[in-house]
Amino acid sequence: MTSIESYLFKPINNPQQQVHIITIAERLKKGGKSLEVPHRTDFYILYILSEGRAKHMIDFQEIDVKVGDVLVISPSQVHKFIKTEDYDGYLIAFPKVFLYQTVQNKLFIENAQIFNNVDLLTKFFFDAEGFQEILGIIEKMKGELSKPYDEFQAPILNNLLSNILFLLERRWTTLRSSNDLQHSKSSKDYLYVATYKKMIKEEFKEATTVKHYANKLNISERKLQKVVMDILGKSPKELIDEQVILESKRLLVHESMNVKEVAYAMGFDEPSYFTKFFRGKVGIAPTQFKLENTSSPNN
Known part of the structure; x- marks a missing residue:
């Protein structure tokens, strides 16, 4: 038995390019068996499933993930991929400091319910229209990441990622309200x-x-x-x-x-x-x- 492996965020092309997007299939191929072993990261991960049905383990809980689901994985959580039938989607990885470029974004990430919810896990479902909106922004981020780095790339990526996070926060807030998760409290x-x-x-x-x-x-x-x-x-x-x-x-x-x-x-x-x-x-x-x-x- 070994210690919990902790993975640090490593920029790929430039120190300012502090956000990664990779398909789940590609990540599983590159990571191999190491991803099936419990590990932590020092960054946030948005796990977005677009094909098939998956299972993911977070802190001793096996979670079913279906198309349209978004799973938010925080730095403190121990998680691993579970190999099942073919599935795919996207993983968006980013350190907290990447959103510290503006005061508003810093306040958001420190107080957003998707990062600080009262439940142990943050997983929720988007309908087809909402999910396509998320996927559309991901495509824009992928396009920007494919370009040579310049002084505008970091703020553009920051804005696009912030848009996704705002949509997630809106959805989470709506679900909490509709499911009466606030128990009618203020x-x-x-x-x-x-x-x-x-x-x-x-x-x-x-x-x-x-x-x-x-x-x-x-x-x-x-x-x-x-x-x-x-x-x-x-x-x-x-x-x-x-x-x-x-x-x-x-x-x-x-x-x-x-x-x-x-x-x-x-x-x-x-x-x-x-x-x-x-x-x-x-x-x-x-x-x-x-x-x-x-x-x-x-x-």
Whole structure:
């Protein structure tokens, strides 16, 4: 068993050309078996399926992807391709900093629901008309990327990518509204929850108290408890625990670390406390979870 492979974003032709577009078929051909092994990236990936039906694994969840689906994969997530019948589409890869060329885009990527939604996964479906609009912009991006680099290319690509992201955000917002994912609560409450989850992902190893996050949000613990429970049906502490469990699973399965090392990495003073915590949340001991999920090199 090896550590989680982490892939860094590498510009292809020019340091300013910080966005890649490649077909899924071409990426699978170039990446080979390495893509069927769990890995992370330090950049975002838009997984857009245009042919066939696929499966993709993200943080121990096998996801079905069909034509018209868009899957947003974030840097922190461990994922892998699952080889099934023929399918194709596009992968758009870009680092966060590529959208930092304008203040408006920086604010967007820091606050957009597609990157900071309260759910674990961001996957949604476009109808034929909406999907063709996305594919049309991709063709324009591919055309621009095929040209020799000049000073205008980066802002043009930035604008085209931003258009896709704005369309995704509009679609996500529409679906949330139609599916009543807000549970009739205010968008401000939803923003509190989304921001809280974002903070947990960034700080959960160092900050494990609800009070810490409530203070940073400038609201009371009682208020945070209420909005999280109303929108997600869980307590704020449960979300912290879920993040600890998720990262523990990642380390147990994908890193060359034993239970004791994972316990200390997660901030537990004693491995026995970690084992008790893990068993209480997952239902089995971390040693058993590790054994059951590392039987194959592709897990």
